[in-house]
Amino acid sequence: MTKNEILQLLPYAPPFLFVDTIEEIDAEQVTGTYTFRPDMPCYQGHFKGHPVTPGVLLTEVMAQVGLACLGIYLSGDEIKEQLPAVAMTASQVDFYLPVLPGETVKAQATKIYFRFNKLKCRVALYNTAGEIVCEGIIEGMIIKQKNG
Amino acid sequence: MDKETFIEQLREIVRPYAKNQEALAGINANTDFITDLKINSANLVDVVLDVEEKYDIVIQNEEMERMLNVQAAMDIVEAKLKEK
Numbered sequence: 001m002t003k004n005e006i007l008q009l010l011p012y013a014p015p016f017l018f019v020d021t022i023e024e025i026d027a028e029q030v031t032g033t034y035t036f037r038p039d040m041p042c043y044q045g046h047f048k049g050h051p052v053t054p055g056v057l058l059t060e061v062m063a064q065v066g067l068a069c070l071g072i073y074l075s076g077d078e079i080k081e082q083l084p085a086v087a088m089t090a091s092q093v094d095f096y097l098p099v100l101p102g103e104t105v106k107a108q109a110t111k112i113y114f115r116f117n118k119l120k121c122r123v124a125l126y127n128t129a130g131e132i133v134c135e136g137i138i139e140g141m142i143i144k145q146k147n148g
Numbered sequence: 149m150d151k152e153t154f155i156e157q158l159r160e161i162v163r164p165y166a167k168n169q170e171a172l173a174g175i176n177a178n179t180d181f182i183t184d185l186k187i188n189s190a191n192l193v194d195v196v197l198d199v200e201e202k203y204d205i206v207i208q209n210e211e212m213e214r215m216l217n218v219q220a221a222m223d224i225v226e227a228k229l230k231e232k
Contacts (some may be wrong), residue, residue, distance in 0.1 A: 034192060070217075078192070089188065089189075089190030114208060115193060115196075115197060116193045116196065116212050117193075118190055118193040139190060140190075141189065141190050141193075
């Protein structure tokens with residue numbers, strides 16, 4: 001499956017699509033990038049007069065790259081026929097640096113396991129200076145709709 | 149392996165994932181992982197992976213789908229151990 005096909009199969013759309021590019025992907029790991037547009041509404045309130053990207057959105061970038069993109073890649077052609085539902089089932093993330101409006105981040109995820117439709121990954125997010133912004137472990141499930 | 153030993157071992161495996169401690173204390177062959185112990189479907193995968201590790205067996209997708217209570221887990225593990 002090509003990087004472009006994976007992006008097309010992602011179940012997200014703006015304003016909740018948080019992957020711009022997939023840089024590298026194989027059965028064990030994935031890297032992808034996202035740029036936080038300065039006009040995103042969340043910056044008006046997080047925080048008052050002091051815009052900082054919310055941690056939940058940093059986690060979301062890691063989940064969309066590390067769970068959704070890699071999960072689609074690992075599921076292969078079987079999901080092309082019917083788009084599955086996905087759900088993040090757990091996350092444990094430590095945050096180190098703020099991400100400001102306009103910054104581009106790179107998410108890196110390494111598979112811990114993919115069994116019984118559950119993907120668990122070690123994830124990290126880096127800024128353009130290569131500094132670590134946050135890291136942790138996230139997991140999610142692919143929920144296949146039963147036919148009939 | 150007798151039934152009591154298996155249930156005791158399984159209790160320790162599910163302990164980190166069980167939300168209902170009362171049901172965990174009273175675990176028996178009829179205990180359902182999801183409705184009684186309140187384990188979610190994502191953590192049930194970890195229970196199955198931990199069972200695989202503990203008994204050095206490999207559980208297939210269709211067996212995983214059936215492994216919803218203590219009795220089913222015991223039947224699957226026993227069958228796997230006999231195959232070895």
